[in-house]
Amino acid sequence: MRVALVALIALAAAPLGAQTMPRFAIKRIEAPQEAGAILLPVAAPSDPKTPPESWGLLVGDFPDGSHMEQRIVRNVTAPAIFPVLPKPGTATGAAVVVAPGGAFKSLSIDQEGFDVARKLADRGIAAFVLKYRLNPTPVDDNEHLAAVGRVFAETIARGTRPQLKEPRATEDALAALALVRRDAARFGVDPARVGMIGFSAGAQTVLNAALEGKGAARPAFIGFIYGPMDPVTVPADAPPMFAAIAFDDPLFGRGAMGAVDSWRKAGVRTEFHGYERGDHGFGAGKPGTTSVGVIDAFRLWLATDGWLAPRAR
Numbered sequence: 001m002r003v004a005l006v007a008l009i010a011l012a013a014a015p016l017g018a019q020t021m022p023r024f025a026i027k028r029i030e031a032p033q034e035a036g037a038i039l040l041p042v043a044a045p046s047d048p049k050t051p052p053e054s055w056g057l058l059v060g061d062f063p064d065g066s067h068m069e070q071r072i073v074r075n076v077t078a079p080a081i082f083p084v085l086p087k088p089g090t091a092t093g094a095a096v097v098v099a100p101g102g103a104f105k106s107l108s109i110d111q112e113g114f115d116v117a118r119k120l121a122d123r124g125i126a127a128f129v130l131k132y133r134l135n136p137t138p139v140d141d142n143e144h145l146a147a148v149g150r151v152f153a154e155t156i157a158r159g160t161r162p163q164l165k166e167p168r169a170t171e172d173a174l175a176a177l178a179l180v181r182r183d184a185a186r187f188g189v190d191p192a193r194v195g196m197i198g199f200s201a202g203a204q205t206v207l208n209a210a211l212e213g214k215g216a217a218r219p220a221f222i223g224f225i226y227g228p229m230d231p232v233t234v235p236a237d238a239p240p241m242f243a244a245i246a247f248d249d250p251l252f253g254r255g256a257m258g259a260v261d262s263w264r265k266a267g268v269r270t271e272f273h274g275y276e277r278g279d280h281g282f283g284a285g286k287p288g289t290t291s292v293g294v295i296d297a298f299r300l301w302l303a304t305d306g307w308l309a310p311r312a313r
Contacts, residue, residue, distance in 0.1 A: 084117035101200025195221035203227025231258035234266035246278030
């Protein structure tokens with residue numbers, strides 16, 4: 001994706017100059033029949049007014065003539081995971097549940113989901129894209145685009161962080177971990193080496209799973225990628241953290257790195273990568289910046305921390 005999804009939505013909600021600003025729209029698409037999708041065992045939604053799940057293609061046209069397209073999904077009420085497994089003979093036995101972001105209003109299912117999962121699988125790590133439940137949004141795509149745009153445009157203009165949450169996302173994250181561990185033999189993974197990586201709202205979801213999960217229900221390790229950096233109370237048995245953010249991130253990159261500091265002060269193993277450039281939403285890496293190395297850095301951290309080899313029982 002050429003620039004961060006959040007920045008695109010913010011721009012879409014602002015008055016557009018015909019010659020100087022990009023233009024964006026959402027084109028409704030049919031929900032894909034992803035191979036191997038597994039529904040999570042959670043309670044069905046009780047509110048009959050919840051809009052139906054919808055998939056869209058976020059389309060952008062830029063003044064220089066370039067074009068981009070990315071799938072998003074919103075109004076998720078039936079959470080699921082999508083396995084993306086290594087080729088035979090390449091698996092390390094480690095597994096990662098991948099949580100895309102989208103302000104708990106949509107999921108950047110490709111850039112922060114399947115693109116990341118494929119890169120992990122190429123490196124011998126079983127990946128499971130998490131489609132978690134979201135806050136309801138307007139059925140009309142243009143209304144949705146404008147509403148989300150206003151939230152982030154105001155956030156960037158005022159320098160305040162959005163207070164966004166969806167407790168069901170944390171429930172879904174913990175349910176996904178439990179399912180992967182339960183069926184570890186089926187997926188060819190070690191149940192003791194199942195962690196998570198998340199981006200933006202997905203990073204917040206991963207953080208919450210680490211903080212609210214109890215004992216073995218927690219992820220074994222976490223990747224916290226451009227998530228909210230507010231300080232948190234970290235239990236002594238919290239999982240190790242790999243964190244990464246771009247310092248030009250207008251949402252979370254320009255202040256103190258409180259969440260990372262909290263992990264360190266609690267004495268929990270922590271690795272932090274701060275990129276000079278990358279904006280918010282670089283996913284597996286924004287071309288032309290050093291953030292393109294984030295997945296390789298995450299894999300190297302897993303390897304040096306011992307997660308890509310069988311653990312002592």
